[in-house]
Amino acid sequence: MKLQFIEAGEIVTTHGVKGEVKVLPWLDSPEDLCDFDRCRIGGADYTIESCRVQKTCNLVKLSGIDTMEDAQAMRGKVIELYREDIDDEVIFAAELIDMEVYCEGQQIGVIREVLDYPGNSVYVVKGQYEYMIPAVKQFILSTDMENNRMQVKLIEGMRSDEN
Numbered sequence: 001m002k003l004q005f006i007e008a009g010e011i012v013t014t015h016g017v018k019g020e021v022k023v024l025p026w027l028d029s030p031e032d033l034c035d036f037d038r039c040r041i042g043g044a045d046y047t048i049e050s051c052r053v054q055k056t057c058n059l060v061k062l063s064g065i066d067t068m069e070d071a072q073a074m075r076g077k078v079i080e081l082y083r084e085d086i087d088d089e090v091i092f093a094a095e096l097i098d099m100e101v102y103c104e105g106q107q108i109g110v111i112r113e114v115l116d117y118p119g120n121s122v123y124v125v126k127g128q129y130e131y132m133i134p135a136v137k138q139f140i141l142s143t144d145m146e147n148n149r150m151q152v153k154l155i156e157g158m159r160s161d162e163n
Contacts, residue, residue: 014075021059034052039062039081047062048060129160
């Protein structure tokens with residue numbers, strides 16, 4: 001199911017005296033956050049006036065946040081991006097939770113969790129049985145976000161109760 005907003009990071013501290021905040025991004029790389037002009041924090045909309053990378057974080061200047069005190073009040077809050085501002089081809093793990101999973105026309109369960117590993121993610125699918133399905137083209141045949149359906153190919157060893 002497509003979400004309206006995607007959580008993109010957490011404001012961890014302030015930077016300087018002019019209202020900049022330091023964001024620990026949850027995207028693939030800190031550079032990705034710099035591609036956006038707007039965000040939402042705590043239900044309020046903000047324009048991103050500037051964004052730059054500092055090591056593994058972002059230094060972000062938000063509209064209306066002009067003092068260190070304003071920035072301090074933002075600490076611990078989550079930055080959300082508008083899903084409509086992100087390419088439709090990009091699918092986020094949070095959008096896969098509760099997606100129905102089918103193999104050869106039969107529903108085998110729904111995705112309950114997405115595990116991130118260095119090589120690839122693994123989808124935990126629960127139904128009558130539990131399956132651990134690697135998120136690679138060999139096993140994920142199609143993903144239909146509009147109808148909340150995923151078609152997969154199963155092989156021996158993916159079902160958790162198999163010996």
